[in-house]
Amino acid sequence: MRAGSLRYGPAILVGRLTRFAARLRKPGGGSAVPGLVVNRIAPKYLKRTLSGFPQGLVVVSGSAGKSTTTKMLVAILREHGVDVFTNPSTANISQGLTSALLEQADWRGRVPGDVAVLEMDEGHGALVMQGVDARVVALTNVMVDQIDRFHDSEMVAGMLARIAARAGEAVVVNGDDAYLERLAAKLGPDVAVHRFGVSQAVLDSAPRGLGYTETSARRLAPGDGLVIDAVDGREAVLNDRGVPVRAGLPARGIHYAVDAAAAYATARAVLGERFSPESAAHALSAIPAVFGRGERITVRGQEVEFVLIQNPASYQLNVDSIEPGTSDILFAIGSDVRDPSYFWPADAASLERVKIVSGSKAAEAALMLAYDGVAIDRVEPELGIALDDFLAAPAPARGVKTIVFSADSMRRTRAHLGLTGTE
Amino acid sequence: MTFTIVSLLPTLQNTNGDAQNAAVLAQRARWAGLEAEVVAVDDRSTLPDRVDAVVLGSGSDASLETSRSAMLGLHDELRRWGTEGVPILAVGTGWELLSWGIETAGGRSIEGLGILPGRAVPRDGRVTGDLIVKSPLLGVFVGFENHARDYVGAEGSPLGRVRAGAGNGRESGQEGVVMGAVFGTHLHGPVLAKNPGFADHLLGIMADRAGLGYVPGGRSEEVDGYAMAARTAQLRAAGVEASIG
Numbered sequence: 001m002r003a004g005s006l007r008y009g010p011a012i013l014v015g016r017l018t019r020f021a022a023r024l025r026k027p028g029g030g031s032a033v034p035g036l037v038v039n040r041i042a043p044k045y046l047k048r049t050l051s052g053f054p055q056g057l058v059v060v061s062g063s064a065g066k067s068t069t070t071k072m073l074v075a076i077l078r079e080h081g082v083d084v085f086t087n088p089s090t091a092n093i094s095q096g097l098t099s100a101l102l103e104q105a106d107w108r109g110r111v112p113g114d115v116a117v118l119e120m121d122e123g124h125g126a127l128v129m130q131g132v133d134a135r136v137v138a139l140t141n142v143m144v145d146q147i148d149r150f151h152d153s154e155m156v157a158g159m160l161a162r163i164a165a166r167a168g169e170a171v172v173v174n175g176d177d178a179y180l181e182r183l184a185a186k187l188g189p190d191v192a193v194h195r196f197g198v199s200q201a202v203l204d205s206a207p208r209g210l211g212y213t214e215t216s217a218r219r220l221a222p223g224d225g226l227v228i229d230a231v232d233g234r235e236a237v238l239n240d241r242g243v244p245v246r247a248g249l250p251a252r253g254i255h256y257a258v259d260a261a262a263a264y265a266t267a268r269a270v271l272g273e274r275f276s277p278e279s280a281a282h283a284l285s286a287i288p289a290v291f292g293r294g295e296r297i298t299v300r301g302q303e304v305e306f307v308l309i310q311n312p313a314s315y316q317l318n319v320d321s322i323e324p325g326t327s328d329i330l331f332a333i334g335s336d337v338r339d340p341s342y343f344w345p346a347d348a349a350s351l352e353r354v355k356i357v358s359g360s361k362a363a364e365a366a367l368m369l370a371y372d373g374v375a376i377d378r379v380e381p382e383l384g385i386a387l388d389d390f391l392a393a394p395a396p397a398r399g400v401k402t403i404v405f406s407a408d409s410m411r412r413t414r415a416h417l418g419l420t421g422t423e
Numbered sequence: 424m425t426f427t428i429v430s431l432l433p434t435l436q437n438t439n440g441d442a443q444n445a446a447v448l449a450q451r452a453r454w455a456g457l458e459a460e461v462v463a464v465d466d467r468s469t470l471p472d473r474v475d476a477v478v479l480g481s482g483s484d485a486s487l488e489t490s491r492s493a494m495l496g497l498h499d500e501l502r503r504w505g506t507e508g509v510p511i512l513a514v515g516t517g518w519e520l521l522s523w524g525i526e527t528a529g530g531r532s533i534e535g536l537g538i539l540p541g542r543a544v545p546r547d548g549r550v551t552g553d554l555i556v557k558s559p560l561l562g563v564f565v566g567f568e569n570h571a572r573d574y575v576g577a578e579g580s581p582l583g584r585v586r587a588g589a590g591n592g593r594e595s596g597q598e599g600v601v602m603g604a605v606f607g608t609h610l611h612g613p614v615l616a617k618n619p620g621f622a623d624h625l626l627g628i629m630a631d632r633a634g635l636g637y638v639p640g641g642r643s644e645e646v647d648g649y650a651m652a653a654r655t656a657q658l659r660a661a662g663v664e665a666s667i668g
Binding site (some may be wrong): 152343360371 | 440446483485642656
């Protein structure tokens with residue numbers, strides 16, 4: 001089955017040529033440019049194509065966890081034999097989306113797939129979704145994120161409400177997020193609301209809570225939605241209408257269990273009668289470890305753990321997950337974090353000592369760590385030098401060499417170490 | 424003696440990590456060999472007996488009324504601290520709530536607590552970015568601003584002159600307001616860590632009031648080196664000559 005139509009032939013051709021030219025100039029790069037060109041010469045292409053999938057469009061948005069949730073949802077749907085079109089997480093704004101569609105499109109612009117599952121940037125999503133009809137919209141949470149763009153949680157919730165308003169069939173929300181619960185309460189009577197959330201026991205086991213701007217006062221009862229009964233290492237127990245479903249997670253951490261619950265509940269909303277808990281659990285358990293978040297790899301002959309920090313909540317959770325006493329830590333914040341103020345409420349004291357602080361925001365990062373009482377051996381803004389020296393140093397006295405980085409520093413680290421494969 | 428630094432309404436008023444300024448004061452006091460603790464105060468019942476400094480951060484517009492009611496419960500104390508010279512650092516909407524009042528773009532009018540002169544009025548669109556301020560007394564302030572309102576009526580006693588950014592706006596060329604040891608500013612986030620001279624000024628006042636001496640500790644010097652590097656980078660990004668920093 002295909003979405004698209006003949007009228008876009010010329011625009012698609014231009015987009016393809018642009019992509020070809022962009023790749024000649026910069027191998028592997030220039031991915032948003034073809035989308036920019038097609039959006040300019042055929043402004044309705046994106047809307048029509050997104051609205052044209054035979055089994056509809058599913059949108060995943062929210063402050064944190066949308067990449068992982070999208071990936072899990074796609075895996076569950078494919079396990080059920082559904083042909084899914086999806087976007088790479090780096091292409092979640094308009095030009096990137098169009099470019100991602102072009103990657104799969106034939107010469108007329110038609111994109112194969114029964115259903116489209118898109119990760120949508122919460123800022124751009126409201127705009128991209130104008131005039132686009134979704135079947136199901138899944139919302140992960142509301143957190144303060146990237147304050148250069150999102151001034152406060154009210155604003156984020158408002159943008160998510162506009163995305164949710166495009167759902168024709170169902171909206172799936174995190175029942176532990178008070179902002180999303182309020183959003184769900186305002187939806188029309190024709191739209192079903194499905195919920196997921198953690199049990200009180202799981203919440204009690206999170207030393208600093210779930211990290212949402214406002215956590216709901218009460219937990220979901222099993223009749224209200226999908227409840228995470230337990231999280232044990234890399235396994236979660238989901239309570240699906242009284243039936244326990246065990247699913248493997250791509251890494252330790254309650255937030256991964258919440259992402260899995262979001263994907264599970266959304267897949268159920270999309271598939272209806274066709275949904276199989278066994279297939280869903282199997283698909284979730286088969287997802288490989290997520291790159292850059294607690295992933296362990298071997299590089300230059302030694303074991304290294306990567307920890308990605310994206311927002312205050314993931315920063316706190318991921319810092320907490322680093323084995324106390326780990327002796328060799330490299331901490332890098334890059335230009336993607338323009339104003340690190342919003343990381344300050346998190347507490348990194350458990351790191352105790354950091355070998356090297358690096359990245360273009362090294363001084364800001366060192367300042368923050370120092371006030372958390374963390375000892376800093378060296379500040380080296382040049383990430384390449386920092387990485388070379390960090391990896392050349394003798395084996396750590398305790399734990400594995402651990403690199404904590406922001407998204408920009410992660411990309412630079414990958415490039416510097418010649419690592420392939422991206423999220 | 425232990426310095427008690429009150430972090431006022433940290434649940435409602437901590438959008439950008441402003442409340443962490445209380446921790447910065449406590450940490451610098453400890454580095455100077457003094458004892459210090461931060462006490463989170465959400466209402467009268469959690470108010471400590473001794474208060475050496477108060478930090479009040481910024482919140483969201485949706486919580487203005489809630490924060491105001493909570494602060495009204497501490498109105499007498501806030502007035503007394505202001506009069507007695509207890510250092511108070513108020514950021515963003517926390518500062519606005521201490522003013523005469525707030526007018527929102529939506530036409531709402533919220534009466535302030537009247538601790539600081541002036542009022543917050545809607546500006547044409549939100550401003551976010553670097554804010555660099557030169558104060559005759561305290562040198563150059565480096566930080567970030569993120570606000571949807573201007574501030575009028577601070578002309579008599581601003582924190583300083585704006586070198587980059589918007590500050591109080593309305594073409595005043597000024598930022599912040601100061602009354603005694605009560606400071607209101609748009610500089611959000613860890614302003615005291617980024618501007619250690621300001622932190623030491625507040626700690627000096629606290630020490631004087633307690634009959635103690637304050638000399639920054641050795642660790643402060645090391646950490647202020649990071650602050651200097653961060654300031655230099657931001658001054659460059661803001662297009663301000665680093666030499667003024």
